[in-house]
Amino acid sequence: MDVSxxxxxxxxxGRPHRTDGGALRQLDLDLAICMLPGRPADxxxxxxxxxxxxxxxxxxxxxxPLERLExxxxxxxxxxxxxxxxxxxxxxxxxxxxxxxxxxxxxxxxPARAAADLLKARRxxxxxxxxxxxxxxxxxxxRRSEGHR
Numbered sequence: 001m002d003v004s005x006x007x008x009x010x011x012x013x014g015r016p017h018r019t020d021g022g023a024l025r026q027l028d029l030d031l032a033i034c035m036l037p038g039r040p041a042d043x044x045x046x047x048x049x050x051x052x053x054x055x056x057x058x059x060x061x062x063x064x065p066l067e068r069l070e071x072x073x074x075x076x077x078x079x080x081x082x083x084x085x086x087x088x089x090x091x092x093x094x095x096x097x098x099x100x101x102x103x104x105x106x107x108x109x110x111p112a113r114a115a116a117d118l119l120k121a122r123r124x125x126x127x128x129x130x131x132x133x134x135x136x137x138x139x140x141x142x143r144r145s146e147g148h149r
Contacts, residue, residue: 002093003027004123009085010076012101012123014093016043030084033072035064035096058095064136066143072100073107073140080108095133098126102137112141 001023003013011027015036021043029049034040037055044051052075054068076086086104090096098119105115116128116137128137 003087003089004093004126006101006105006119006122009080009083010101010104011085011087012093012097012119012126013087013089014097015089015091018043021046024087027087028085029087030082031076031079031086033076033086033088033097033100035072035088035090035100054100056090056096058090060132063132064096064099066136066139069100069103069136069140070143073103076100076104077107080104092125093123094125094127095130098123098128099133099136102128103140106137106141106144112137 001020003011005011016024024047032044032049032051034044034051034053035056037057040051040053052072054072056064056068079086088097088100101119102112102115106112119126119128128134
């Protein structure tokens, strides 16, 4: 299973395989955020946990919409504040899910650079500093600091 623990309550991963259901259940998750453009993996639907599907593409020409990052971060924040656990995933757990996780950490009060550094340290393949991803993370941080919620 391709999942990395970022904090005690936040996990990032790549697309789950149909055999990952048992391992995902052991994480005791309260929310899954799918950043894939197509339908979420069947294994996730079979877990019976709330799923927020925010279809996005990892594309240099079409950046992740800030509204989707806001929606995911706000939904995750409510779960985290209640003591729950959140897992965000995309195809490889490298860009989109990492951007979402960074935005969740920022919404929790962490600066963007600290969030990106934590993600990089806890998930080897994470690439929060890819220019098209880092720009969205910084734009999210700027928007939050301006009071947009």
